[in-house]
Amino acid sequence: MFPILTVMVALPAVGAAVLWALPSGARERVREIALGITVLELALAVALFVQFDTAAAGDIQFSETYSWIPQIGASWALGVNGIGLLMVVLAAILTPLAVLAGWWEDRDADRRTRYLALILLSEAFMVGIFAARDVFLFYVLFEAMLIPLYFLIGSFGGAQRRYAAVKFLLYSLVGGLIMLAGVVALYFQGPGGDEAFLTDNLTDLSMSTSTERLIFLAFFFAFAIKAPMVPVHTWLPTVAENARPGTTALLVAVLDKIGTFGMLTLCVALFPEAAAWAAPVIIVFAVISVVYGGLLAIGQRNMLRLVSFTSVSHFGIMVLGIFAFTQTSVEGAALYMFNHGLSTGALFFAVGFLIHRRGTADVTEYGGLQRVVPVFAGTFLVIGLSALALPGLSPFISEIMVLVGAFSVAKAAVIVSTFGVVLAALYVLLTYQKVFTGPVPEARASFRELTRRERVVLWPLIALMLVLGFLPGIAIDTLSDPAADIVATVPVEEAGQ
Amino acid sequence: MDPINFVILASILFAIGAAAVLLRRNAIIAFMGVELMLNAANLALVAFSRMHGEIDGQIMAFFVLVVAAAEVVVGLAIIIAVFRARQTISLDEPAELKG
Amino acid sequence: MVNPVLFWIIAAITVIPAFSLLFARKAVHVAMSIVLVMVGLAAAYITLGAPFLGMVQIVVYTGAVMMLFLFVLMLVGVDQREDLKETIKGQRWIGLFTAAGLGAFLVSVVGRVTVAVSDTPVQGDPDVVAVLLFEKYVLVIEVLGFLLITAAVGALVLTHTPRLKPRRTQLEVQRDRVLAGADPVNKPMPGVYARHNALDVPALDPEGQPIDHSVSRVLKIRNQTQEGVEFRAALEDPSRKEGDR
Amino acid sequence: MLDLTWLLIAVPLASAAFLLLAGRRADAWGHWVGVAASGTAFLVGLGALIQMLGEDAHHREHAVHLFSWIPGGALDLDAGLLVDPLSMTFVMLVTFVGTLIHVYSVAYMEHDPDRRRFFAYLNLFVAAMLLLVLADSYLLLFVGWEGVGLASYLLIGFWNHKPEYATAANKAFIVNRVGDMGLIIAMGLMFTYFGALDFEGVFAAADGASTAQLTAIGLMLLVAACGKSAQFPLQSWLGDAMAGPTPVSALIHAATMVTAGVYLIVRSAPIYAGAPAAQTTVAAIGAFTLILGAVIGMAKDDIKKALAASTMSQIGYMMLAAGLGPVGYAFAIFHLVTHGFFKAGMFLGAGSVMHGMNDQVDMRRFGALRTAMVTTWVTFGLGWLAILGVPPFSGFWSKDKIIEAAFVGEGAQPWILGGAALIGAGLTAFYMSRLFFMTFHGKARWTDDQHPHESPALMTVPMIILAVGSAFLGLFLALGDRFATWLEPVTGHAEHHEPVLPIPVIMIATLLLVALGVWVAWRKYGAADVPETAPAASLATIAARNDMFQDSVNRGVFERPGTHLTRTLVYADAALVDGAVDKTAGGWARTGESVRKTQNGQVRSYALTMLVGLVIVILVVVQGGL
Known part of the structure; x- marks a missing residue:
């Protein structure tokens, strides 16, 4: 069988190497090359999606297993179920758009080459992580991911980019370190042998309750940092403020999903009892994230920080959905991971375009632009509305599935979370109001309408959100079975909130 | 008289050598302190050899002697190299090791 | 004993x-x-x-x-005299204390030990040692030989001053001299005949003309030089006799 | 034709999308596309209505399956339309009145450079409202529900270059969102208790559900309805919503948006049937709001705001009726329909007045317009008579029935609700007459730059049509209880209950109060001179002029504490949460700094350290060995 997943990991990685190897003279067309590679990757992802057997969405498909370090039982094992499939597709969709969105950055061809190579490298790692079927491989990629990101944030970005990069690195490393302890502990609990780290071999382990809980917490902590949950979220606004919008879009839209993805496919799937034990507390933190993120988003003047706080809020909803352990809520959370990627990605891109025009992310510097750039305003509004989960756009479906699905388990949590709905309206509309409404500014001609390239970045995302808003079945079909499997493993406890 | 007294003598010489290394800033003098420490060890070895009636202790001392000679050669060469570079042999001057 | x-x-x-x-x-x-x-x-x-x-x-x-x-x-x-004043804070007292403490400790420990002294003292005569060294410990001796050679080479390397520029050939030295405006050959020596102290008399070139710069600048300033012309005149004077002047 | 009902939503939606995407090229003719889309929807609806009328009364409920929406898993939901007499009523109202408003807007917005966009939003509004009333599940209804909110946001903020208008738009959307919370929670409850979100499944399960469950759902639905229908305590957005162009106000107040709450309550009749407490709450909220709206309406000098207050009050009537159960459902919808006509007519009339008066909205600068704008005067007058409930105009047939129904019941409830409805009728008569007289009668108080003139035919024709409706629709529908019978398959058969007072007494009392209201208004505003600036007034009047301080209350209770909370949190996030991390990192850095100092680069110092370590090791070894 054609090793499509390995190819999908290798393609961008090789592409990055090629870009690096290009002699200085040949770097003029580097953007086109990078775009070509990412589009090819997207084509592969589409092929993957088409080939995917929806009827068996709960099973791992496109499996590949090669022995890697048999001494410790690590293997190069890839494969996706429905959830992993969607995340791989999401990564493949957003990377070419990130390349396009950053088209105007960097006049210097060498610098541009470095940036694009790092983006490609990130894509390779992202695909690898979402397809990893081996806990050790997952961990290695999880940590390796930090390398391109550290440079993406630290070398390309705003005034405090170094501070932001270090902060990001420290947070991630702390999480990764604790997770490493979990990985090692898991090895000793596992069956051992050549394939000790395959996730298939790690389910249904018999270990003592306290061991299981500790390992669960080790993994969960790392993922909670990645999917920024209050109170370990503060790295995200700093990074968002200082990194390039394109980088942040990839980071928040795809990479942070590793957190929720890991919670779903590792934490819950491998340690169901511990997950059920910890769920009430986690749900409390999730709800705090929802409200806290929303309130802080309202209080921001910097649009990049604002969007990152909205993500904190949305991640709270995803975590709530995961740890409510009902079929609908888990489906909704998994779907939200995808939809949030589209929505937030588009939002960061759009804010990036604004900053490109005016050079600041401060909302108070804007105003009255609706009359000047109506198309931009309309596009921005639609993207903003997707962030507040307006029906008709896909985030709505996932959000309502989480809220409605989790209601039976955690009534109080859901009721408090619905405040997030009001807060979402506030932060989106207030931002739109400050940027686009009000008296038409004096220097109206200096503000350019959305260019064709920018439309190519934003409109496909909007189209996708519309299609999935009305026909979410395309995605849900691949999620139902995995969600059902996960829910089935968790011991049901009737105690509600 | 018991040969153990030579071991006591060796201990005293060793302590004096160590104190020289710690307290003198002249590299050559400190280096001589090192030599004294080595010789103190040798004395102890020979004394043990005498006490146990085994000749191997002397052989060990012989080896130490050879190694010490090699060490002196290299050490003095280093001192000269440093002197050429800095015109001083004070141990307090080279502070590149500062963290 | x-x-x-x-x-x-x-x-x-x-x-x-x-x-x-x-x-x-x-x-x-x-x-x-x-x-x-x-x-x-x-x-x-x-x-x-x-x-x-x-x-x-x-x-x-x-x-x-x-x-x-x-x-x-x-x-x-x-x-090279050493200033005995201590520069590192606490180094002197802690060092002295530690060294003295070490000595005292060793002495006290060793002093308390009683070891049975062998009744058959060995004599480390050269022949005994030689046999032992070249039979039992021959490998160690070889290794020590390596060590000594390495140390010797190391010392040479460490004390060697490397030549940073290529050696200048005579041709280059000469070329630089001429370029700087020096005489192509040696400067002419002053004085022709030792009738005076000869240092104050300019040399004559092959055409018989005096060469000014063959006389020290200092003498010229002091006006202690002789004009070459005067001598030439005397030289060409047919009435000149040995021992004149 | 019934199978084509999806066109009702699709055509305006497609038209909206087309108009938005077409760009400036479509500026010249785009508005006619909008009118055509709305008109097409009306024709489709009309076809469906005719087909439905041809069917047996008990087979008028049609489920139109559209597509599988959310498949698989526990929440298996299809998108489908429910076409029954109730939704058909709304379809006709929305498309008919909506189309008239479209036509009117062609002329009203003629000089606006963004007219094309305006029509796109109007079409979106109509499509969303139709989706709302046609949906066959609460979730799909919610899509329309939010769509209506979005469209209203876009239209209220249409002239958003004025900051206060943009704020008004935000306010409308956000207050509505508070109501939406109720709907989301209600859906959560339904899914938890009944495992379904479609009407069929929910209503089937509601039969066996406990009162507590149904009450909880009912109250949450009421919260949603309050938001959308501007009922107390979520009424504050309605007045500010006048920021939008006048046709928008007509659309919001007559055909779409505010009626959605009433629709939701009536549609959820099976839930309220098992939750009397929730029902009573609905009625109480309705009664309170109808008085509140009327009181506010009495003090407003802005013609549009007075009309807005009147809407609030009239919707209060409908909510009151809806809260009475099967007795009132039909009348709630009946009043909704007649109100749709006369309120749309009056708003369009107000727009016509503004059109002729340089966008002046202060009634104190009007007066004597009957001479200048005859058509407007006549059509507005018909609407006025209708809302007053003067027989035989439309309002009489619907409102009188509600007042009668309010008096049905036991204990104190009928007296309170009935009394409120009765007093409300008198107050309505007063403030509407005040509005009418101040605008069209008395002396002219125009400013110098105003030259009132009649509006073009494109504006007056819709007004005339609506006026005819205001005049005769009620009579037509009331004859032989036509309308109640038509709705019976949905609302259930209402058994006849005797009010606590005889019906003639109620009717006469109502008419007397109305007459009194008109007379007082005439004395004060028709016959007497009206000062051009508002005179100093009592505390009560000031309160009414300020919407009963609703904004101050909101500001004091929610906005200011909210702002402070946000600011505090932003500060705390930086200082405490982030600060804790930074402090930890800083602490380690300082530890490193101090440890670094021991690496002073002095060889002798290192030697000393080594020796000390050696001594310690020897001590440990020897002491341990000895």
């Missing part, structure tokens, strides 16, 4: 000079004291039944090592 008197003599000629390590200001003095210590140690070895080692000690230490030290001191400058 060892003669106590001998022991005390050895103790005296080792410990007392050893203190010069701590108190003597001049490195030369220290080195000379250490020579004494080494001799004392050699005596101790001989006393303890290791005559070969004692000889080697004298040859190697007093003869080679300490001489090497003295050579280095010559290179570095014998008169």
Whole structure:
């Protein structure tokens, strides 16, 4: 069988190497090359999606297993179920758009080459992580991911980019370190042998309750940092403020999903009892994230920080959905991971375009632009509305599935979370109001309408959100079975909130 | 008289050598302190050899002697190299090791 | 057993000079004291039944090592005096305390130990040692040989001053001189006939013309030079006779 | 034709999308596309209505399956339309009145450079409202529900270059969102208790559900309805919503948006049937709001705001009726329909007045317009008579029935609700007459730059049509209880209950109060001179002029504490949460700094350290060994 997943990991990685190897003279067309590679990757992802057997969405498909370090039982094992499939597709969709969105950055061809190579490298790692079927491989990629990101944030970005990069690195490393302890502990609990780290071999382990809980917490902590949950979220606004919008879009839209993805496919799937034990507390933190993120988003003047706080809020909803352990809520959370990627990605891109025009992310510097750039305003509004989960756009479906699905388990949590709905309206509309409404500014001609390239970045995302808003079945079909499997493993406890 | 007294003598010489290394800033003098420490060890070895009636202790001392000679050669060469570079042999001057 | 008197003599000629390590200001003095210590140690070895080692000690230490030290001191400058004032905070007292403590501790421990002394003292004569060295420990000897060679080479490398620029050939030196405006050959020497002190008389070129710059600038300023013309005139004067003027 | 009902939503939606995407090229003719889309929807609806009328009364409920929406898993939901007499009523109202408003807007917005966009939003509004009323599940209804909110946001903020208008738009959307919370929670409850979100499944399960469950759902639905229908305590957005162009106000107040709440309550009849407490709450909220709206309406000098207050009050009537159960459902919808006509007519009339008066909205600067704008005067007058409930105009047939129904019941409830409805009728008569007289009668108080003139035919024709409706629709529908019978398959058969007072007494009392209201208004505003600036007034009047301080209350209770909370949190996030991390990192850095100092680069110092370590090791070894 054609090793499509390995190819999908290798393609961008090789592409990055090629870009690096290009002699200085040949770097003029580097953007086109990078775009070509990412589009090819997207084509592969589409092929993957088409080939995917929806009827068996709960099973791992496109499996590949090669022995890697048999001494410790690590293997190069890839494969996706429905959830992993969607995340791989999401990564493949957003990377070419990130390349396009950053088209105007960097006049210097060498610098541009470095940036694009790092983006490609990130894509390779992202695909690898979402397809990893081996806990050790997952961990290695999880940590390796930090390398391109550290440079993406630290070398390309705003005034405090170094501070932001270090902060990001420290947070991630702390999480990764604790997770490493979990990985090692898991090895000793596992069956051992050549394939000790395959996730298939790690389910249904018999270990003592306290061991299981500790390992669960080790993994969960790392993922909670990645999917920024209050109170370990503060790295995200700093990074968002200082990194390039394109980088942040990839980071928040795809990479942070590793957190929720890991919670779903590792934490819950491998340690169901511990997950059920910890769920009430986690749900409390999730709800705090929802409200806290929303309130802080309202209080921001910097649009990049604002969007990152909205993500904190949305991640709270995803975590709530995961740890409510009902079929609908888990489906909704998994779907939200995808939809949030589209929505937030588009939002960061759009804010990036604004900053490109005016050079600041401060909302108070804007105003009255609706009359000047109506198309931009309309596009921005639609993207903003997707962030507040307006029906008709896909985030709505996932959000309502989480809220409605989790209601039976955690009534109080859901009721408090619905405040997030009001807060979402506030932060989106207030931002739109400050940027686009009000008296038409004096220097109206200096503000350019959305260019064709920018439309190519934003409109496909909007189209996708519309299609999935009305026909979410395309995605849900691949999620139902995995969600059902996960829910089935968790011991049901009737105690509600 | 018991040969153990030579071991006591060796201990005293060793302590004096160590104190020289710690307290003198002249590299050559400190280096001589090192030599004294080595010789103190040798004395102890020979004394043990005498006490146990085994000749191997002397052989060990012989080896130490050879190694010490090699060490002196290299050490003095280093001192000269440093002197050429800095015109001083004070141990307090080279502070590149500062963290 | 060892003669106590001998022991005390050895103790005296080792410990007392050893203190010069701590108190003597001049490195030369220290080195000379250490020579004494080494001799004392050699005596101790001989006393303890290791005559070969004692000889080697004298040859190697007093003869080679300490001489090497003295050579280095010559290179570095014998008169390098050391300021005994301590610069590192606490170093002197902690160092003294630790060293003294170590010594006291070792002495107290060793002093409490009683070891049965062998009744059959071995004598480390050269033939005995030689057999042992080249039979039982031959491999170690070989390795030590390597070590010594390496150390020697290392010392050469360390003390070697590398030539940073290529050596200038004579041709280059000469070319630079001419380019700088020097005479192509040696400067003409002043004076033709030693009728005066000759330094104040300019040389004559092949055409018989005086060469001004062959006379020291200083003499010209002092007006102590002779015009060459005057001499030439005298030279060409047919009425000139030997012993005129 | 019934199978084509999806066109009702699709056509305006497609038209909206087309108009938005077409760009400036479509500026010249785009508005006619909008009118055509709305008109097409009306024709489709009309076809469906005719087909439905041809069917047996008990087979008029049609489920139109559209597509599988959320498949698989526990929440298996299809998108489908429910076409029954109730939704058909709304379809006709929305498309008919909506189309008239479209036509009117062609002329009203003629000079606006963004007219094309305006029509796109109007079409979106109509499509969303139709989706709302046609949906066959609460979730799909919610899509329309939010769509209506979005469209209203876009239209209220249409002239958003004025900051206060943009704020008004935000306010409308956000207050509505508070109501939406109720709907989301209600859906959560339904899914938890009944495992379904479609009407069929929910209503089937509601039969066996406990009162507590149904009450909880009912109250949450009421919260949603309050938001959308501007009922107390979520009424504050309605007045500010006048920021939008006047046709928008007509659309919001007559055909779409505010009626959605009433629809939701009536549609959820099976839930309220098992939750009397929730029902009573609905009625109480309705009664309170109808008085509140009327009181506010009495003090407003802005013609549009007075009309807005009147809407609030009239919707209060409908909510009151809806809260009475099967007795009132039909009348709630009946009043909704007649109100749709006369309120749309009056708003369009107000727009016509503004059109002729340079966008002046202060009634104190109007007066004597009957001479200048005859058509407007007549059509507005018909609407006025209708809302007053003067027989035989439309309002009489619907409102009188509600007042009668309010008096049905036991204990104190009928007296309170009935009394409120009765007093409300008198108050309505007063403030509407005040509005009418101040605008069209008395002396002219125009400013110098105003030259009132009649509006073009494109504006007057819709007004005339609506006026005819205001006049006769009620009579037509009331004859032989036509309308109640038509709705019976949905609302259930209402058994006849006797009010606590005889019906003629109620009717006469109502008419007397109305007459009194008109007379007082005439004395004060028709016959007497009206000062051009508002005179100093009592505390009560000031309160009414300020919407009963609703904004101050909101500001004091929610906005200011909210702002402070946000600011505090932003500060705390930086200082405490982030600060804790930074402090930890800083602490380690300082530890490193101090440890670094021991690496002073002095060889002798290192030697000392080594020796000390050696001594310690020897001590440990020896002491341990000895």
